[in-house]
Amino acid sequence: MTKRIEVAGLNAYYGSHKAVEDISMTMEPRSVTAFIGPSGCGKSTFIRTLNRMHELIPGASVDGSVALDGQDLYGSDIDPVAVRRTVGMVFQRPNPFPTMSIYDNVAAGLKLAGIKRKGDLDAIVERSLRGANLWTEVKDRLNKPGAGLSGGQQQRLCIARAIAVEPQVLLMDEPCSALDPISTLAIEDLIALLKERYTIVIVTHNMQQAARVSDKTAFFNLAGPGQPGKLVEIGDTETIFSAPTEESTADYIAGRFG
Template identity: 80%
Template sequence: MAKRIDVKDLNVFYGDFKAVEDVTMTVEPRSVTAFIGPSGCGKSTFLRTLNRMHEVIPGGRVQGSVMLDDQDLYASGIDPVAVRRTVGMVFQRPNPFPTMTIFDNVAAGLKLNGMRDKKKLTERVEKSLRGANLWNEVKDRLNKPGAGLSGGQQQRLCIARAIAVEPQVLLMDEPCSALDPISTLAIEDLVNELKSTYTIVIVTHNMQQAARVSDRTAFFNLAAQGKPGRLIEMDDTHKIFSNPTQRATEDYISGRFG
């Protein structure tokens, strides 16, 4: 199920402004890749190019290629909505649909894709909630509003919603930044479990989190405010944190800037 991502010579624009410049990288399947770097260096912008979410913003466009195994996500005739089914996303703040029940939150994407069979929906919702380590906490209140859950539970509900449609890649944009330490640990444990099934890419400002959960780490930086973000270095996480090849990476990790 999990897919390999190959990015080559990618430039990201918003109108005339170049936000990210000349990124080439490979993300291996069934692994966790973390993006780190100072605010404004293009981590989240680049992440959104991996499922074409950046196009939602007017003027958003790319040059270069993003390959999912052997399919170019930016080839002519490729449906962005289909891309987002294959490459799911979990956002910085938990965003359950406020008027929907816990059950309907998880089932929303399935229904959108045409699944109507109540038995199949029920089975998939339970499977997804179990996959997000949330089933035991909510199984007796599936008809209660999703917005009534705690922040950490809401984020796991959003993960359940994302994996319900069985994507091959899961993108996470600072998924723990609004959570307390206990909820953060629960999400990190879940990421470690999910990587056996999915290709996971996570943006985080928490370098300890990157060190804990990721197999590989990519460091982004920018020369100055208003300049495009660039990929400075990408390697196995233990090497990035113990023996990076670029001075800028070492300076950022050691807290000298950022």
């Protein structure tokens, strides 16, 4: 079952510096929520709080709550590693494990989870590569290095690796920023398919991409240099792009700043 994400009063820090302030929002199951806003407004910091990757940075901390179907991910009894298995992440640049084959890249998380039987691994690897729309391109070279694929194929391999462990949520931090237009379109098509099974959150600087792939859009901004990023507004993507409530949202979408 895919999960609803509910964030309430969230603040994120790097040491004593507050990077994002008082964010509250809900991200619905089987939908795509896009985060937009100028560089430095906390979008990538915030998305990393949703699967507890932010706290892996020395000195980083979070207060407030992030709940999956009502369960607080920052509760004292919650295992952060289990959170990151439930809430998968795809990063800005494709990062396949360079010394591993295509097959082993996808199987890596499965093996860590204790799945050892080759028949089980084979089935899940194929299913995950099909889910990432990559199987037909790589099925005859599964033992070749993952790093030997094109950039767009590498990113889809990373998506296959993320979905192999069957998360309920998939976070994507600018997944197309390092890709050419054809590869970008392939990822966008894939997002449309994946949202049937996952709650998807994507950070993007591409306004057209946000408009194409997302159901809801959240606009972030900051008052000035050194100030924390804040959520300005969130709403249906069509409304945010055609009739936003806040003037700053309209100015950003129109390209007047950022």
